[in-house]
Amino acid sequence: MNLKENRKILILLVFLILLFMSLIFYLSYFTIFVAGDLKDHPANRRDSMQESAIKRGSILDRSGEVLVYSEGEEYKYERHYVYPVIYSHVIGYSNKVSGKSGIESKYNKYLLGQNGSQTVKAIKAFFDRSIEPKTGDNVVLTTHTGLQQKSRDLLHKTGESGAIVAMNPKTGEILSMVSYPDFNSQTIDKDSAAIVEQNKGAFYNRATQSLFPPGSTFKIVTAASILETGTNQNYKDTGEESAGGHPIKNAGQKIYGDVNLNSAFTYSVNTYFASKAMDIGANDFGKVAEKFMFNKKIDFDLNTNVSKFDYASWDKQALASAGIGQGDVLSTPLEMCMVTSAIANGGNIMQPYLVGSIMSPNGKVIYQREPEILSNATSEENANIIKDMMVNVVNKGSGKTANIRRAQIAGKTGTAQKSIQGGTNDAWFVGFAPADDPQICVAVVIQNVQDYGSKVAAPIAAEVIDYALRNME
Numbered sequence: 001m002n003l004k005e006n007r008k009i010l011i012l013l014v015f016l017i018l019l020f021m022s023l024i025f026y027l028s029y030f031t032i033f034v035a036g037d038l039k040d041h042p043a044n045r046r047d048s049m050q051e052s053a054i055k056r057g058s059i060l061d062r063s064g065e066v067l068v069y070s071e072g073e074e075y076k077y078e079r080h081y082v083y084p085v086i087y088s089h090v091i092g093y094s095n096k097v098s099g100k101s102g103i104e105s106k107y108n109k110y111l112l113g114q115n116g117s118q119t120v121k122a123i124k125a126f127f128d129r130s131i132e133p134k135t136g137d138n139v140v141l142t143t144h145t146g147l148q149q150k151s152r153d154l155l156h157k158t159g160e161s162g163a164i165v166a167m168n169p170k171t172g173e174i175l176s177m178v179s180y181p182d183f184n185s186q187t188i189d190k191d192s193a194a195i196v197e198q199n200k201g202a203f204y205n206r207a208t209q210s211l212f213p214p215g216s217t218f219k220i221v222t223a224a225s226i227l228e229t230g231t232n233q234n235y236k237d238t239g240e241e242s243a244g245g246h247p248i249k250n251a252g253q254k255i256y257g258d259v260n261l262n263s264a265f266t267y268s269v270n271t272y273f274a275s276k277a278m279d280i281g282a283n284d285f286g287k288v289a290e291k292f293m294f295n296k297k298i299d300f301d302l303n304t305n306v307s308k309f310d311y312a313s314w315d316k317q318a319l320a321s322a323g324i325g326q327g328d329v330l331s332t333p334l335e336m337c338m339v340t341s342a343i344a345n346g347g348n349i350m351q352p353y354l355v356g357s358i359m360s361p362n363g364k365v366i367y368q369r370e371p372e373i374l375s376n377a378t379s380e381e382n383a384n385i386i387k388d389m390m391v392n393v394v395n396k397g398s399g400k401t402a403n404i405r406r407a408q409i410a411g412k413t414g415t416a417q418k419s420i421q422g423g424t425n426d427a428w429f430v431g432f433a434p435a436d437d438p439q440i441c442v443a444v445v446i447q448n449v450q451d452y453g454s455k456v457a458a459p460i461a462a463e464v465i466d467y468a469l470r471n472m473e
Helices: 003-040 045-052 102-106 118-127 145-158 188-198 215-229 261-266 270-280 282-291 316-323 333-344 380-396 453-471
Strands: 066-071 078-081 138-141 162-167 174-180 235-237 257-259 348-350 355-359 365-368 373-376 410-417 425-433 440-449
Touching: 145 162, 145 174, 145 440, 145 453, 162 333, 162 453, 215 261, 215 270, 215 282, 215 316, 215 333, 215 380, 215 410, 215 425, 215 453, 235 270, 261 270, 261 380, 270 282, 270 316, 282 316, 333 348, 333 380, 333 410, 333 425, 333 440, 380 410, 410 453, 425 453, 440 453
Parallel strands: none
Antiparallel strands: 066 078, 138 355, 162 174, 162 440, 235 257, 348 373, 355 365, 410 425, 425 440
């Protein structure tokens, strides 16, 4: 064999080696970096087949009560919802026909035992095909089921659309969250067509996704802006404040004369807050509102909409309207609960959360949520000033209907008109208790009612707070 033939064999050998190395490299790259994306692709039916082989993890409340569980045998597991209505917007549903929503969707990989690095899992699976989780992890919520049921019952009793959010202002734990109308998670396949046909928004979580004008509850933010900017707190009310063409008047056409921040807040004097908003100016007002998390995306366990305070191009009319929570100001109930929690918690808004921990099937804690400060909305001094004013609202102002014997509630009513010409209102109340050591804060909104927040929303909030203080540790 001559040198020329040896060279040909060597070239062929190198070519074959490179070919095999390219194949190994491609398969390794595909398995480690691409397989995860293909696995999660909606057109991949193999994923649903794998899911059906896994016993989905349970979902529990803060006391350990099982809210959702799976039973049956491999490929024939059935999902059972113990409270299919009151938790419909929080937990959602998981089934082959309707897909997934709520916690069932957001924590799907944990519930299937597929959390963690997909790259690492792919490497393990490449070398050991027997590694495949058969039972998912258990998700533990921060909610109190009794309070969840109470909140839903109170909403249902009104017969109107609305939402209630209750949270611990010191930790950010969501204690209850309900939206009405709601649906039945257990029978979603059967009911889905009828719910869509009724077109009442039963699938929509009003607590986190609906944007409402917050009305006078927003005066908490306006009051903080007055204090933060050192704006003059005195004002002479004549019953009307001219604001760029359309005058703003007080509820019931009342005239209060000489007022300061305390009296104006207690009796919800519209003209005062409209005037002060114009004095503060758009930029300074906007900076404070954003510290209260308006215009900010909130990292939450469910889908949320951003509450809006689009102040960049506001004129005096827009500023005056914003000062009383009307016009271009829009908020979710979760956001207004967070605003209230800032006052209850010395000026700090805690990061809100629904999932407190995640447990492996054998009881090992694989994730534990720790409270963290999301924003310093205002100083402790200013928060205490506003807290005292909110106590006055409940004791002698528009929030008297929120009084309970068990504890002192600090609160603020709100009535957002649907139009300048009148019509139906969105009735609000936000508050917390006990005022001197807050354990719970609540936001309530009832849509499309003829009455005020003091008549509709405040008594509901009082019942929610009273139930929580009687039944929760």
